[in-house]
Each structure stands twice: as structure tokens, then as C-alpha cells.
Amino acid sequence: MAVGVGDEVRAAGPTKPPSGAGNVPSRCAIEALREHPRFREATRALVGGLVERYSRNRLLNRVVNDRGRLVGSLIALYLHFSSAPGDQGSGLTAGRFRMFCVDLKLCSPGRAQALLLLMRYAGYLAPVPCASDRRRRCLAPTERMIEEQQQRWSLQFEAMALITPTGGMALELQGRPEFTAAFMRHLGATFLGGFRLLDHAPDLARLVESNAGLLVVASLFDAALDSQLGPDGAAVPVSISSLAARFGIARAHARNLLADAAEAGLVRRTGRSETVVVLPRLIQAGSDFFAALFAVQAHCAQAVAEEIGVGTMERASTLLIPSGREIWGTRSGADPERRL
Numbered sequence: 001m002a003v004g005v006g007d008e009v010r011a012a013g014p015t016k017p018p019s020g021a022g023n024v025p026s027r028c029a030i031e032a033l034r035e036h037p038r039f040r041e042a043t044r045a046l047v048g049g050l051v052e053r054y055s056r057n058r059l060l061n062r063v064v065n066d067r068g069r070l071v072g073s074l075i076a077l078y079l080h081f082s083s084a085p086g087d088q089g090s091g092l093t094a095g096r097f098r099m100f101c102v103d104l105k106l107c108s109p110g111r112a113q114a115l116l117l118l119m120r121y122a123g124y125l126a127p128v129p130c131a132s133d134r135r136r137r138c139l140a141p142t143e144r145m146i147e148e149q150q151q152r153w154s155l156q157f158e159a160m161a162l163i164t165p166t167g168g169m170a171l172e173l174q175g176r177p178e179f180t181a182a183f184m185r186h187l188g189a190t191f192l193g194g195f196r197l198l199d200h201a202p203d204l205a206r207l208v209e210s211n212a213g214l215l216v217v218a219s220l221f222d223a224a225l226d227s228q229l230g231p232d233g234a235a236v237p238v239s240i241s242s243l244a245a246r247f248g249i250a251r252a253h254a255r256n257l258l259a260d261a262a263e264a265g266l267v268r269r270t271g272r273s274e275t276v277v278v279l280p281r282l283i284q285a286g287s288d289f290f291a292a293l294f295a296v297q298a299h300c301a302q303a304v305a306e307e308i309g310v311g312t313m314e315r316a317s318t319l320l321i322p323s324g325r326e327i328w329g330t331r332s333g334a335d336p337e338r339r340l
Helices: 005-012 027-034 039-055 058-064 067-081 094-103 109-121 143-160 165-173 179-192 202-208 213-225 240-247 251-263 280-307
Strands: 125-128 138-141 234-237 267-269 275-278
Touching: 027 280, 039 143, 039 213, 039 240, 039 280, 067 094, 067 109, 067 138, 067 143, 067 179, 094 109, 109 125, 143 165, 143 179, 143 280, 165 280, 179 280, 202 213, 202 251, 202 280, 213 234, 213 240, 213 251, 213 275, 213 280, 240 251, 251 267, 251 275
Parallel strands: none
Antiparallel strands: 125 138, 234 275, 267 275
């Protein structure tokens, strides 16, 4: 009898299920964050930091610069940190990683195996002995992988702190040894509960599915916010050579990404070869995407605080200014058809 992802999640889960597992941020929570007076400042801080970080790290680009590789790395971390001592059905193995990727419709078994090999080649995963069964071949994230994930979270929490006190709380909790495992378990549970960033920004779907697509969108989004943004958009300089060099992609691919963005109504090409007009539709989609990202990060940070016994923060009335809408929101059944 085939084992589905639900069975795998039960086997992989911690002895005590994560607090609030299955809850996902509501759309009202996301809208409230987006309406915060400092939201644009927060998104600029996050986008600028992420683009700069990826620009300086070619190896990181090769591992997480498309949706499949990014989600794949998070799945690997989730399987590792949700393992239960003595449970032979939990932990990170090649077989379980492939099963999760396939059941979540992230990629094919062959693609999943290639992701594992890439992460091992990059020094992000390493083989470890399986204490419960010597015949099993287990993997574990290296310190390098965990540190880079923590650095990414730090960027997100610092930006999030501009629009909710949960961001500052998360920065403080991040220094605790139990934070990484607990946060990763809650993040994975939220994903398995049906939350997908692209459900809130479907206009970005085609680009995010492409290699380096999200990074190119983020750089255009940041450049537009830095320009004079009018009702018809903002003209920003775009160098194909610069995009290709910054994100480690071919010039032809960078050109195709801009063409896809134009076809999706996110940008408009001009007569000048190295200028595009970033349209309001891209600003709206980018804002929706990053508001959803902030919301899920706040949700998981709050759940971790409750799990590890740190003084819990008050709910929506203090977390969201100015609207005070509910932040923690709804329950949602897992839907493997949904995208990240």
C-alpha cells in the first residue's frame, strides 16, 4: 500500500505536535500588514537585503534561486527537524525527500534526487548514521545550511519588526538553541496546512517558476520603489548583462524573464534598450507576496514563542496597526495543487 504525504507527516512529526499546527494566516491579516504605514519601508529593507545577499553568493544562487530549489531546501530542513527519536519512519532520507516532493507536486522523483545531489555538492547536506537502523541512509543539514537559513530569517525578522512587534520578538528568540528546530517545524506545518505565498500573488507565478525569476522580480520591485512611482508605473534602468551576472544566469534567460514579465502585464518595454517601465500590477503583486511572507513568518514566530514557553504576545489587536484585524486566521486543509 502506497504511503502518502499525510502518513509521512504523521511519522515525521515531533512527539508533541507544533502548537497551532494547521493554522494559516488569514487574508485579513495579510491585508492589514500591507496597509501598515511602514509596509513599503519594510519591503524595501527585505528586498534590498535579499537581492544583495544573493548577488554576493553564487553558490547560494545555484541552490535556492528558483521555487523548486527553495522549497526543496525547506523540505529537507523540515524533515530533519521534525524527526522523532527512535522513530524509523521519520528523519531526512533520500526516499522520504523524494516522496514529499512528489506528493506535494513540487517536482518529479528525478528532479528531487537532483536537488539532493546539488545540496550535497554545495555542502548543505551530509550523510549521518541512523541510530535506529544502520541500514537506513540518513542525511542532515550542515552548519553551513542552517547558518544561511538563519541569516535569511534575520533579514526577514528585521524588516518585519518595522510593522509588527512579532519581528522584534522573533529576533530575540532566534538566539535560543531551540528556536531553529521549532520555527522550521511550524513553517513546515503551515505549508502542509495549505498556505502558499503564490495564492496571494498569482500574477508572479510564471516568473517564480523560472530560474532566478523571483530575484529578478524583487530587483525590479526594489528599483521601482526607489524611483518616482506614478499612476502609470516607474521607469527603471535594466541591464541584461547586469541581471545575468548578478544572479548567475544566461543573458538569453534574463531577456526571456523580462519578456515573460511584459507578457504578464508586470512591466512594459520602452524604445530604450535598457529601460523598462515597472507597472502598478507588479507593485501590487510584489506587495501581496511580501505581505503574505511577513504574515506567515509572524504566525510561526508566535507559535514558537508559545511552544517554548516564552511570554506570549497579545493577538491581533496589538500586532497589527492600524487596522487590528485578526492575524492568525483560518484553518485550511492541505492542497497539494497549491504553489509556494
